Amino acid sequence: MSISRRHLLLLLPAAAVAWKHVLAGTPESSPSYTMSQHWWSMLIDLPKCIGCGNCVRACQVENDVPDGYFRTWVERYHVSDYDIENPHVDSPDGGKKGFPPTKDEGGKNFFVPKLCNHCADSPCTQVCPVGATFISPDGVVLIDKKYCLGCRYCIQACPYGCRFLNPQSNTAEKCTLCYHRITKGLTTACCEACPTGARQLADLKNPNDPIHEFLKTHSVQVLKPYMATHSKVFYNGLDGSVR
Amino acid sequence: MSLRRKRASSGTTMQAFKDSGHLFRLAAVFALGTLLFLVMRSVLVPKSFGQYGHYRGNAMAEIAARPVSFAGHQTCETCHADVLDKKKDGKHAHVNCEACHGPQARHADDPSSVQPPKLDTAVLCVRCHEANAAKPKTFPQVASADHSSGLPCDTCHQPHSPAIESPASVSSAVSSPAVRSPVHSPAGGGAK
Numbered sequence: 001m002s003i004s005r006r007h008l009l010l011l012l013p014a015a016a017v018a019w020k021h022v023l024a025g026t027p028e029s030s031p032s033y034t035m036s037q038h039w040w041s042m043l044i045d046l047p048k049c050i051g052c053g054n055c056v057r058a059c060q061v062e063n064d065v066p067d068g069y070f071r072t073w074v075e076r077y078h079v080s081d082y083d084i085e086n087p088h089v090d091s092p093d094g095g096k097k098g099f100p101p102t103k104d105e106g107g108k109n110f111f112v113p114k115l116c117n118h119c120a121d122s123p124c125t126q127v128c129p130v131g132a133t134f135i136s137p138d139g140v141v142l143i144d145k146k147y148c149l150g151c152r153y154c155i156q157a158c159p160y161g162c163r164f165l166n167p168q169s170n171t172a173e174k175c176t177l178c179y180h181r182i183t184k185g186l187t188t189a190c191c192e193a194c195p196t197g198a199r200q201l202a203d204l205k206n207p208n209d210p211i212h213e214f215l216k217t218h219s220v221q222v223l224k225p226y227m228a229t230h231s232k233v234f235y236n237g238l239d240g241s242v243r
Numbered sequence: 244m245s246l247r248r249k250r251a252s253s254g255t256t257m258q259a260f261k262d263s264g265h266l267f268r269l270a271a272v273f274a275l276g277t278l279l280f281l282v283m284r285s286v287l288v289p290k291s292f293g294q295y296g297h298y299r300g301n302a303m304a305e306i307a308a309r310p311v312s313f314a315g316h317q318t319c320e321t322c323h324a325d326v327l328d329k330k331k332d333g334k335h336a337h338v339n340c341e342a343c344h345g346p347q348a349r350h351a352d353d354p355s356s357v358q359p360p361k362l363d364t365a366v367l368c369v370r371c372h373e374a375n376a377a378k379p380k381t382f383p384q385v386a387s388a389d390h391s392s393g394l395p396c397d398t399c400h401q402p403h404s405p406a407i408e409s410p411a412s413v414s415s416a417v418s419s420p421a422v423r424s425p426v427h428s429p430a431g432g433g434a435k
Contacts, residue, residue: 017342035303050378052371054342059345063310102376110375134298144302164298180309192313195371196382 001220038138040177041232042188043214044113046239048198050077051111056096058193061109062178069164070094071175072190079241080107087241096188112242113199115190116141116162116175117231118221124154124163133172139179139204139232158219159227177201204232267399312346319347322354326403333404335385343367345404 003011016132017165051074059065059072075097078088092099095111102109118141125133125141133154148171155163155172166173178188186192202211207215212222214236221238235242267412294300315382318328319340341347343362350357363385374384391398399407 033307047379050371050382051375054370056347058313063309078377088352089249098370098373099375099377101374105376110379111377130290131296132299134302135294136303137295140304142303144299144379146302147299176306179306181311181313181315183307184311185314186311186315189313189346192315192339193342195338197337213298220259 001210004021026156029059033185037205038182038203039074039232040065040118040139040182040232041189041202041204042118042177042209043200043202043211043220043234044114044233045198045200046110046112046235046237048075048196049074049111049113050196050198051095051099052195052196053095053098054193055113055190057198058093058189059175061097062181062189063176066167068093069173071094071162071173072113074099075114076102076109077239077241078102078104078107078109079239080104084241087243089243090124108241110239112235112238113190114160114162114223115233116158116177117160117229117233119175120230120232123157123159124141124230127153127157129153136179140182141174142176142179143172143174145169145171159224159229160231202234311348313341314346314348314351316340318351329401329403333406335403335405364400364402365393368396368400368402 075091132144150170164235220234291300316339369387
């Protein structure tokens with residue numbers, strides 16, 4: 001059988017696709033959850049946050065987060081009228097036990113919950129030398145504990161300070177967006193425990209998700225947009241002083 | 244040995260063939276090395292590495308396999324429909340069960356032997372409702388020391404539907420003069 005140059009050129013793309021399938025194996029192994037149908041994000045409705053710390057406590061219980069480390073935490077901002085560029089921020093024990101009374105009632109005072117932004121172009125996954133951290137096909141930035149060397153590159157790369165080194169396992173750790181829950185059809189632990197609905201899990205690929213209507217009708221911002229990380233944690237009513 | 248004799252004794256074709264032996268041996272070493280590399284790679288690199296990208300595809304299934312601690316309000320509501328009824332018209336209608344009762348997946352798995360702990364409303368309610376200037380102004384807040392002088396909140400308020408229906412019943416239940424009538428911050432709004 002002889003193949004002309006023209007036929008070979010026509011065959012190459014098909015061969016490439018076939019080879020990709022050989023490499024990929026069986027794509028979706030879980031029958032009830034199809035990764036390609038989801039693109040997870042989170043909405044944080046700041047005017048509803050009361051700084052109760054329920055999310056922080058729920059996260060620690062759900063994910064066995066060691067004491068003194070946080071996958072999510074709540075910050076309290078105090079912005080004075082005459083110096084909006086230098087807000088005073090505190091987060092005693094990550095806001096886990098709530099907040100002491102706000103002394104300075106002048107100016108602006110508000111709470112900002114923080115967590116991994118699950119960036120679509122995440123700097124942390126780009127610097128990992130061993131492929132231990134990655135963005136999953138459903139849009140969640142995850143860490144493969146078995147592959148992580150504990151080199152801390154990702155911790156330095158995250159512009160939002162969302163990663164830490166687990167002192168027990170010596171591997172990097174961060175919010176998984178409760179991947180073990182969302183793949184079972186549940187919401188995240190922090191969203192489940194939030195009493196005011198300030199935190200809401202959202203699926204951008206689901207056309208019926210209320211996030212679409214919300215994003216259209218509210219002034220929504222992400223943290224550090226100038227970093228071009230394509231963060232997927234959307235903040236409603238975010239003050240410009242928030243870093 | 245003169246140069247002429249050396250040229251004569253070794254024919255040019257013969258010499259080329261003799262030298263090529265080195266190349267074959269070198270090629271064999273390379274081939275063996277490549278083979279060894281491929282064999283080791285197939286043994287050492289997990290099968291699922293590269294399945295979706297430059298990472299181990301199985302890692303996602305491993306992360307997803309973790310058991311849950313919070314059962315989720317849908318699970319609670321399958322058994323506790325009566326509480327749902329109580330909540331539905333109150334201000335706490337949209338507060339999920341485990342926001343106050345804590346993680347109850349173990350209770351949901353085995354309701355008879357694992358009982359949720361009793362809650363102390365004096366501690367629990369102030370987590371959200373203790374006055375703080377950083378809280379949204381529309382959210383109902385009280386200075387607990389002033390408001391109830393340390394009495395548990397459920398003396399007057401029923402947590403599943405916290406509005407007090409008849410103030411008279413409160414004054415009869417509580418004789419302490421320190422207990423004030425509603426001291427909540429500006430009406431309206433609140434937890435949605």
